[in-house]
Each structure stands twice: as C-alpha cells, then as structure tokens.
C-alpha cells in the first residue's frame with residue numbers, strides 16, 4: 548500500500564500524548580459495524596485502519612506495508628545492516644463493541660517513539676519495525692494471535708483450516724501466502740508492547756504504568772452435576788438430590804480457592820440449571836470454571852483443589868459429577884533482561900516499577916518463542932476493557948511514551 552516517505556528526518560513531527568489519545572479516538576470511528584466499534588480480521592474496517600495508521604507511520608518517517616498475514620508493518624532502517632530489528636507495536640483488530648485503546652494505544656505509542664527519534668535526528672544501529680497486528684482478538688475465526696503467529700512462523704494446518712461463520716478458512720482468507728509473513732529466520736532483538744492494563748491494579752496502586760512479569764496461564768473446564776428432578780411441592784427436603792444446590796456450593800468453593808493464593812483468579816462465569824422451571828427440583832446443573840495464574844504449578848494446584856471439592860460435594864449430596872476440560876494454556880514469562888530494561892526506564896521516569904501479571908492474553912504469547920518479549924501496561928479507567936467505556940489518561944500515556952523512548956535508546 549504505502550511507499551517510503553521522502554520527508555526529511557528533522558521535520559518528522561513528534562506526537563504528544565494528547566495526540567496519541569486523539570488518534571486512538573479517531574481510529575475508533577473506523578468500524579465494520581454502524582454505531583459501534585468492531586474491526587475483525589480481513590474486514591473493511593481493518594483495511595481502512597491500516598490505511599490511516601500507515602499514513603501516520605509515513606508521517607513519522609517510516610516505510611509502511613501490509614504483510615502476507617495482513618499485519619501493518621512500519622519500517623525504520625538502522626545504521627548497521629546486521630544489527631537486527633527491534634519490534635514494537637500491538638494489534639489493530641478489536642472485539643465486538645470495543646473500546647478505543649485495547650490494541651491501538653500500543654501501535655500509536657510506537658509510532659510516536661519513531662517520530663521522536665527522527666525529530667531529534669537519533670539514528671539507531673538496529674532497524675525498528677512498528678507492527679499493527681491483524682488478529683489478536685480472534686473474533687472472526689475463534690482463534691487468537693493469527694497475525695502474530697504468522698509473524699512467528701507458527702501457523703499450523705489446524706489453524707489454517709479453521710473456518711469463519713461463512714465457511715471461509717484462514718488459508719482461504721490469506722490466499723495461501725501467509726508463510727511469507729514469517730520473520731522467524733531474522734535476527735529479532737525483541738518485541739515490546741505497550742497495552743492498557745485491562746484490570747484495576749495500577750489504578751489501585753496509583754501508578755501510571757507497570758511492567759508485565761508474565762502472561763497468566765489459564766484452565767477452562769465445564770463441571771456438571773446430575774441429581775434427580777422432582778416436584779418442588781411434593782419431594783421432601785431430606786429426599787432430594789438437587790443438582791443446582793450442589794453447583795451453588797461449588798461456586799462458593801471456587802471463589803474460596805481463587806482467594807487462597809496471591810495473583811490467583813478463579814471464576815464460574817456460566818451457570819445452567821435444568822429443567823429450569825420454578826416448580827421443579829433441578830435434576831442437572833452445569834457451570835464453567837476459569838482459573839488463571841502466572842505460575843502454572845499454582846494454577847494446577849487450584850484446579851486440582853476445585854475438582855476434589857466437586858467430587859466431595861457430589862458424594863455428600865448423592866449426585867453424580869463429571870468434569871470436561873475445555874482449554875489449557877501455559878503461562879508465558881516475559882524476557883527478564885528486556886523487562887529489567889523496561890523497569891529501569893520506568894524508574895528513570897520517576898515511577899516505582901511495579902511488576903504485575905497479565906490475566907489476559909496478548910500477541911507476546913505468540914511471539915515469545917521467536918523473540919524476547921516485554922510489555923508495559925498503562926493504567927486504564929476502572930480497569931475497564933473490551934467495552935466502549937475504555938479510557939486512559941493522557942498524562943499516563945505521556946509516561947508510557949517517555950518509558951518507551953528511554954527503553955529503545957537504552958537498547959542502542
């Protein structure tokens with residue numbers, strides 16, 4: 548799409564924090580749907596977003612292109628040919644009815660970082676690529692990190708054969724050339740992403756930014772209790788085998804397990820009771836369990852404790868229980884050396900460098916096997932994300948920009 552900018556270095560404008568926020572808001576008006584923000588992989592919104600952000604990349608002095616996996620790539624060459632490439636960025640796709648900052652904030656902070664270097668006529672020895680990933684949220688194909696997995700060279704047949712609601716496969720959507728997006732053979736110095744926290748920890752600690760220590764691993768499962776349905780008026784309490792009461796007991800047990808260790812979270816997010824009539828003792832009840840922690844052993848221990856509780860509750864109540872695993876992802880640790888550099892840059896900005904785990908997944912998960920990864924979280928209002936109310940403070944973004952700038956210059 549875009550061509551190399553002919554703009555001389557010294558005139559590339561820096562974009563202040565206010566402008567980064569304004570650009571996120573402007574980008575949020577580009578959507579696949581009328582009246583709400585939704586940009587999915589390969590949709591018309593992504594194409595227009597890539598055009599607009601590509602233009603901003605060129606204004607900052609980069610050459611912009613769209614790769615074979617529809618990732619937007621802005622390139623700033625370094626002074627030494629064999630010094631490798633540092634990757635910065637985030638994703639430009641969104642969930643349905645999204646907010647303005649989850650994803651775009653990281654791309655726009657990275658663009659400002661380049662603009663600042665150019666404005667001050669700083670030349671880095673290594674090349675710098677700013678990425679706008681095409682599919683982090685996984686809305687269209689139900690599988691996250693499509694763009695970053697393509698870049699990492701880890702797209703497999705199972706993913707390529709996945710189809711969207713219209714029967715179009717990933718392979719079909721990419722036109723069979725996705726492998727060309729792989730950067731796995733290159734000398735990649737690292738990937739650093741700025742992202743909103745999506746949680747309330749920084750707000751509670753009154754910190755503008757924080758350094759991500761790890762992205763939590765997750766277990767998702769479905770637990771089912773089978774008792775005996777009966778008439779709510781005629782079956783005496785002593786003779787009941789109430790599946791819903793068993794599940795209710797487990798919900799509280801899951802909450803207690805979640806509270807039992809620092810950083811552990813455990814949730815029953817979906818409840819279903821059958822037959823689901825006011826005058827019938829429930830014969831069957833099922834709930835989903837979601838457990839996350841940055842340490843896989845802690846998570847495994849919590850899951851085992853919940854399973855044991857489910858079995859004990861079933862036995863005590865004379866109901867049957869079954870457990871079905873739905874998903875399991877391992878925790879991904881951030882690179883210690885890059886994270887230390889990021890923490891030093893946070894401290895240099897006058898902020899205590901709090902290390903925190905990310906409960907949500909990010910493109911860094913897909914890239915961790917290909918390049919050292921690091922992430923900087925920015926405080927967001929109320930910890931709200933994946934919602935139109937998402938908001939960040941420009942003063943916090945200003946800190947993130949200073950941190951990113953110091954981090955990149957420090958690597959040089």
Ligand SMILES: [Zn+2]
Nearest residue numbers: 638649650683
């Ligand atoms: Zn995101």
